Amino acid sequence: MKQLFLLLVPFFMLTACGSSGSKSETKTVGNSDGITKSFVAEQVNVLAVDQLIDLAADNVGEEVVVKGVVTHVCKHSGKRCFLKDESGKTSIRVEAKGEIGGFNSELNGTRMMVKGFIRENRLTEEYINQWEQKTLEQKEKAEIDQNQCSAELANIEEMRNWMTANNKKFYSVFYVDGVDYEVLD
16 A cells, blocks of 8 residues: 555655654754744654554544655645655655745755644545546547556556455545644754
């Protein structure tokens, strides 16, 4: 399932280094508008991305602190970025909310800690069927790159397999509504 999240990252451009532990510290950081602020993580369990993914389903709506490496910042709005774990196999989307005005492209490649809330986007069977139909139509009309088409169809198949194995009529994509962040040294 973790590998599926990596495969979905390109499609969900619309969707942690170190170990967990307690952290109590205040650091001064700059946000996207150049204003310096203080981020305080008081006695919280800082999770790596893969740890967050493992507990996300049972903790939707809960506040978390996650850390990872920024692998992508959306160019147009800066309203989202993606964090990967140390292994590079698992990633999660972070939406700019709360105190975060946006993410600067200079954050690419940096280690970052984000405080936010776990959110879930459920892809229904109907949505997945429509996605597959659209992909097949684009393939037929040669409107889509063959590699992209193959990757999307493989994603759809993996989602369906997961839904069958878990007796679900939806597939969950988890992300974080970030309310504050800190660039780590």
